Amino acid sequence: MAHAEGPQHSILPKSDVARAEEHQQHPISVYLWIWGLLFVISAFSYMVDYFHFQGYLRWSLILLFMVLKAGLIVAIFMHMAWERLALVYAILVPTGALLILIGLMSLEGNYTFLTRGTYFSPSPSPAPVVVKPH
């Protein structure tokens, strides 16, 4: 590949650029299927609340349906499944870095909660009066 590289190739003629761009062309059934799937998954995530699932079951179901919906929208509706990896990574890798922010801030939130519980929580009984010995 290296032998083909040269200064004359760095600026492409306009026709080459135009030919290099591809339109996203997919049959309509793809979109209708995904539309239907998104409806069903949304109904499922609504059911999580309707049937009052609680605790880890609730949270894992919410996350599962959320990730499925987000994945379908990005991959199919936004055509990311058919884009070149250079673009896919440019978008998804920085987004993935946000997970670190979420992790850090959940540590921080927990710490603040503990601190508030220790120092600021309204005590059920009046605080004991400390009398300093003279």
Added chain:
Amino acid sequence: MTNPALLAPAEGLQGVVADWSSDQRAFKKVPWGKAMMWIFLLSDTFIFTSFLVSYMTVRMSTTVPWPNVSEVFSLTVWGTSVPLLLIAIMTFILISSSGTMAMAVKFGYEKNKKMCAILLAVTAFFGASFVGMQAFEWTKLIMEGVRPWGNPMGAAQFGSSFFMITGFHGFHVSVGVIFLLIVATKVWRGHLDDERPGFLTGQKGSYEMVEIMGLYWHFVDLVWVFIFAFFYLW
């Protein structure tokens, strides 16, 4: 003078390295407007993540119980209280608008001007009805005494998180509706077929514009998926 890298571009990880190190445009086979919309959406992702992360932090750190969201957003229909009814309807409307948008892009590339414009208008209609329902929801909560600095149902941070997150999302939807109506008008009048320059940028009209519009609109739907999961269901 053809570039072999264009005729048979490398795939996989080698393709990533080749694209980024090509000393040319890194995003190949994509019109620049589309790549730029993706990068704008990436920055918007960071904004919405900041909002959702700050919501997570205040919700985790408050010592006052969080309001029962399922009850706060319930609607009474024929005497029975249905939890999250309006939110569920809004979710389905936004998903439907994404469906019509995806099909508008498809018909646009097929140069089916009429179907493309109609589907864009339907998408805009769904978007406008979503904003209308959100206005109704805000009114209801404000009447019940929810304020950014406090509310009668529980933790004070509920109000500020709610107005900030849904407000910013609603603003995105509203801008999207205006954007959709402009693109629909351009399609309907045949500006994209005639490659007429736009009034703002002077760029030649083309049906890529519809796909770029679609990226923005799907992103608005995507953000709602996360708001629905973390704010309304959690």
